[in-house]
Amino acid sequence: MASYLQVDNLTKSFGDLILFRDICFGIEEGERIGLIAKNGTGKTTLLNILSGKEDYDSGTIAFRRDLRIAYLNQDPQYPAGLTVLQACFHSDSDVVKLIAEYEKMMASDNHDRLNELLDKMDLLKAWDYEQRAKQILSRLKITNMDQKVDELSGGQLKRVALANVLITEPDLLILDEPTNHLDLEMTEWLEEYLGKSNLSLLMVTHDRYFLDRVCSEIVEIDNKQMYQFKGNYSYYLEKREERIVSQNAEFDRTNNLFKKELEWMRRQPQARATKAKARQDSFYELEKKVAQEKTQGNINLDLKASYIGNKIFEAKNVYKSFGDLKILEDFNYVFARYEKMGVVGNNGTGKSTFIKMLLGLTPPDKGEFDVGETINFGYYSQDGLQFDEKMKVIDVVQNIADEIDLGTGNKLSASQFLQYFLFTPEKQYSFVAKLSGGERRRLYLCTVLIKNPNFLVLDEPTNDLDIITLNVLEEYLKNFKGCVIVVSHDRYFMDKVVDHLLAFSGNAELKDFPGNYTRYREWKEDQEAAAKKQAPLKAEKTNSTQKKIAPKKKLSFNEQREFEGLEQAISKLESEKIAVETILGANTLLAEELMEKSMRINSIIKEIDEKTERWLILMEKNEA
16 A cells, blocks of 8 residues: 555654654555544644644644645644635635636636646536535535634534535545534544545544544554554454553552662661662652652542432423524423433534523523432533633642542542643643643533532533543442433443433434443434334325325415426436536537536536525425
């Protein structure tokens, strides 16, 4: 296979903080690599270095000549004033530049280079570029192509950026947290899309099912070094466990040696010979190694929640809507003690609104949430990261509580609590401004949990957290002696944490499902398969009934004629489109004819879109 990228002896640091030292790896054609590391250890920095956005201290980076690369930033930005469709064309891609040049020429009177441009358009398959952009955007639920990017939410902007990189069809695709802000349906579509494509991938993601199903190799940055695993995420877990066991055995040997050396150091007189001095220096090096390995243990949270009574909350005849968008309609529910509920559904179906009503942050239109007197909510929100940049990490937590009660007569100080979440003593006295995005999320989680709540409400807690922190949080939630509601698009996280789901389908349709997400997905697929099998039988029964009983028309006479005429018109336009594309591809036309056909193909596509939109409106009215 052809080598796309080779990195040798790459080192990057920020002042005294070394992120990685002398790391080496390569990417070959067709390889799909997932990058794993703790927050703050250089994942995004490495991607930025490879994309040319950041410098590095030393080493070499060599790309194959003429390699087409696309990079999805974790927080994409576009110039103000662009429309969604223009943002999709905002790229250094040769295809995009060619289309822009072609459109500029078509708008002018100078067509001297038209034949040359048309040949290039054919060569790069640029004719259907805009149509492909619209198709991908529609799959990502971006339908208003003329909307300004300034008006988009962070999630919508991320989806536009994702469409941008997918449309360009690069040789190497670099993705930084591609599933953030995508709902489950779109995540599964992206998973399938990448699985079927021939793209080479390097990506950072906390979505472990996504890693397992898309990537064929895992690379991990740990303790400033890089480790490579030729397999998917499941294989990586096995091999990483073997490495940890080996490291622990080495640590035990080092620790035993350290104890012997410490005993020797204590026995020595003040005046030492040269030989003893050398042994003393070795001891200090060994001491550093032991101290370093001690700080690399996993988080182990075993906190007892504050007392919780039998009454948790009851939803009574709750209604909520925003204009025509229904969220809840006559919703009733009694929440049980120690219940762990997962809330799933596409974006915009009302998941966050539901938990905000429970917390009293958003009032229902009708009905009420009756919450028990002993309930102490701990709320982790999507937009809760509001820290003073000039504060130190330890001060942020101590401003809430100096210690946390373990419920067994023992207490943890704020500093010890932070160490559980991988904030070393050195990091605790760093300023918040120096934290990475994932470290800020981890700190925010600490501020929620140190209050010792008995009912945790977590709205997208997995975004920007590293996999190691997620593993610990999952274990904590499984053992949590309280109630939990989790809104998340992380399928792996939901499978490990919740015991049942509340699924939002939109228009106030809810399903209370007894099981985790994977079981829910299997049930849903079975339901869809059964519906497909029943469709021909229903159609046959309907046709039989229609022969006996005249149907009640929901369309007027003129609308019914228009509906039937649209079907025929769209079919004719599709046939003409194919014919014109065939003629254009033959390269046998004169310049004037080429220009005429090119203009006609654009007109056909526009007509098809307009007529299809009208046809869908009439069809929905007919089926209402």
